[in-house]
Amino acid sequence: MSTTQSERLRELLEPLVSSKDLDLEEIEVASVGRKRVLRVVVDSDDGVDLDRIAELSREFSAKLDESDAMGDGEYTLEVGSPGAERPLNEQRHYVRAIGRLAKFQLAEGGELTARILKVDDEGVDLEVPGVKGRKPTARRLAFAEIAKARVEVEFNRKSADGADSADGGSDNDDEKNVKEEEEA
Template sequence: MSALDDQTILRETATRVLDAHGLVLEDVEIRRSSGMPQVRLVVDLPEDQLGSADLDAVADASRALSEAVDADDAVLGSAPVLLEVTTPGVDRALTERRHFRRSRGRLLALDTVDGTRYRARLLAVHGEDLHLRQEPGRDDRGRPLKLPQGTPERPVIPIAEVTTARVEVEFDPPADLAQLLADAETTAADHPAAQKES
């Protein structure tokens, strides 16, 4: 079995190098074509941090990973390989709890198993629940849209009920976002689902 087939050493090496740069390994993608194999490492911030990975940190980690691969044939084998280090990008589907934790404060478009569609800001992830604040957006004239009658402004949705979720690109997040997140953490801890866990 080649080093590209068994990714154990690659993952261990990447995890060690990325940790030194404040990053985590999100995924490994290997593409084999008629030419040189391509290994793409998708990296991100640890789940307890908000925002996006700093491009300078990603570039530094990429150089360190290249040096580690060059120094040890056990990582990717002795044949030439094109190594790429990248971040997930905003169009990544949110599928894991850690993806949602990193997206706290972001505006999401998500669908649930019962067919409900939400455009909402993710304020907290507590246990396996997403604490949201619905933000319906604006119409084509720029007027704020209203939530349908009887729709909760701050729904709590189990991650297991989410069928699709993506971050929406946003140019003007709320000025009081830090306070919203802090308040939501307190509220989430007092939520009945959270009390059952403790």
């Protein structure tokens, strides 16, 4: 994809995204065989639900159909969110990942896996898990020290109340809700 096409697509779609209080994270045009795929990734501080993505997809489709930004050929439009293992490229990404475990590739070499505790203009405060029964340690990384970072998926994270769950809730809550619905 040429830079001018990328810029035209961004100029065309960003106002629609901003009007929904979302951030346009990524635009990619890929060729898959004879087909072209336009992938648009959006996000917000509160995440993005499927209804908002569907609404944006319809608006993008209409806007793209009335413009020549994708040219005359056929293409498939895919609109989504960054996903569970999202890359952390900008300060707002780190802010959205506070409390989450992330894997950092350091500019000086090496890797570090740690929980993001706090983010400011210069960098991040982390909690590095202890190894072999040792207590976690605090560490500060300036953004300049980070070559790449990505959120890690946690399946058995202990929440503040001690429950096992990635979302901080208890698995028993779902069973309780189902039983209450069946009884109603």
